[in-house]
Amino acid sequence: MSVQKLVIKNIGQILSGKLEEPLIDGDCVIAIDGRIAAIGRYADLDTDQATQIVDAHGVTLAPGLIDSHVHPVIGDYTPRQQQLNWIDSCLHGGVTTMISAGEVHAPGRPKDIVGLKAMAIASQRWYENFRPSGVKMLAGAPVIEEGMVESDFKELADAGVKLLGEVGLGSVKAGETAAQMVKWARKYGIQSTIHTGGPSIPGSGLIDKDVVLEADADIIGHINGGHTALPDDQITCLCESCTRGIEIVHNGNERAGLLAMRTAFEIGQAERIILGTDAPAGSGVQPLGILRMIAMLSSLGDIPPEIAFCFATGNTARMRELDSGIIEIGKSADYILIDSAQHAPGKTMLESIHQGNLPGVGMTIIDGIVRTQRSRNTPPAERLPEVVL
Numbered sequence: 312m313s314v315q316k317l318v319i320k321n322i323g324q325i326l327s328g329k330l331e332e333p334l335i336d337g338d339c340v341i342a343i344d345g346r347i348a349a350i351g352r353y354a355d356l357d358t359d360q361a362t363q364i365v366d367a368h369g370v371t372l373a374p375g376l377i378d379s380h381v382h383p384v385i386g387d388y389t390p391r392q393q394q395l396n397w398i399d400s401c402l403h404g405g406v407t408t409m410i411s412a413g414e415v416h417a418p419g420r421p422k423d424i425v426g427l428k429a430m431a432i433a434s435q436r437w438y439e440n441f442r443p444s445g446v447k448m449l450a451g452a453p454v455i456e457e458g459m460v461e462s463d464f465k466e467l468a469d470a471g472v473k474l475l476g477e478v479g480l481g482s483v484k485a486g487e488t489a490a491q492m493v494k495w496a497r498k499y500g501i502q503s504t505i506h507t508g509g510p511s512i513p514g515s516g517l518i519d520k521d522v523v524l525e526a527d528a529d530i531i532g533h534i535n536g537g538h539t540a541l542p543d544d545q546i547t548c549l550c551e552s553c554t555r556g557i558e559i560v561h562n563g564n565e566r567a568g569l570l571a572m573r574t575a576f577e578i579g580q581a582e583r584i585i586l587g588t589d590a591p592a593g594s595g596v597q598p599l600g601i602l603r604m605i606a607m608l609s610s611l612g613d614i615p616p617e618i619a620f621c622f623a624t625g626n627t628a629r630m631r632e633l634d635s636g637i638i639e640i641g642k643s644a645d646y647i648l649i650d651s652a653q654h655a656p657g658k659t660m661l662e663s664i665h666q667g668n669l670p671g672v673g674m675t676i677i678d679g680i681v682r683t684q685r686s687r688n689t690p691p692a693e694r695l696p697e698v699v700l
């Protein structure tokens with residue numbers, strides 16, 4: 312097969328996704344066969360024999376956004392809100408990778424052990440075999456139930472399952488049982504997340520800080536509640552008492568989300584902050600949810616927007632062991648091209664986000680392939696990138 316070479320030129324600025332250096336120098340990024348091959352100045356790079364050229368016309372290139380917390384079921388359909396093409400809508404909001412926290416909205420979801428294992432394996436397969444609109448959906452996240460034994464986790468891992476659904480959404484609600492199962496999962500390379508806070512929908516329950524700490528899942532799922540948050544002292548205690556991922560979601564309590572973020576900064580652990588939507592859920596699907604979280608945390612939390620982008624890119628990629636999320640040679644060429652929304656205040660796009668506004672998405676690229684051009688969902692961008700070859 313011939314080599315696919317994507318050259319993006321005239322980039323105005325590059326957001327790296329890395330907290331330690333969120334803005335990097337360069338006006339050109341080159342991808343070969345879906346991986347980043349060069350970053351720098353157009354004049355210095357080998358741009359010959361491109362199979363596709365994008366003129367960014369001065370807009371910003373950022374890593375594709377990662378939604379750390381979604382509840383898919385099958386294909387691009389969610390039964391929770393009877394909605395089609397919700398994943399495609401989120402791609403138009405800049406999301407190129409999604410991580411399942413459990414396929415819990417499946418009508419008739421099996422809760423017996425053989426049934427839940429079968430569904431997890433099937434879900435992992437159908438999203439591996441079919442990416443809606445090109446979006447990488449990491450799914451097949453079983454919700455653990457009482458009675459599971461170590462061999463169940465080994466069997467799941469051997470079959471390709473890499474995630475647990477939110478601990479606490481099934482019958483396992485006691486810290487001790489949860490801790491044992493999380494350990495078994497970890498032993499076989501399965502990552503875990505836990506529901507934090509009050510019940511989200513009928514059937515789920517309260518998980519307080521003592522259970523979260525005892526279970527010791529890899530990610531403190533929606534630390535700001537989904538939607539009901541724990542009391543403030545429990546949220547700060549969770550940040551301070553462990554080193555697990557601090558996940559802040561759109562379908563949660565915004566004030567509690569800001570508290571979690573501020574606490575993480577106070578203890579010097581901003582690298583633990585990751586973002587999700589928790590959609591589809593009772594409050595629906597939010598195609599712009601991750602961008603809205605970035606704007607909310609940056610503006611109300613008064614942090615530089617280029618740092619807030621890291622919560623939805625590099626931080627998540629590191630914690631979730633993804634080969635995307637940062638602009639670095641060898642990583643997946645998953646990017647978004649964004650600019651100030653038309654008539655947004657602020658001299659630059661980053662300033663407009665710092666004032667609480669959303670950027671306009673002009674293009675999304677996954678694995679070095681242009682997936683969408685001007686977003687149908689964000690406010691229109693001031694300037695738009697253009698495919699010129």
Ligand SMILES: [Zn+2]
Pocket residue numbers: 477506507511532533537
């Ligand atoms: Zn939850």
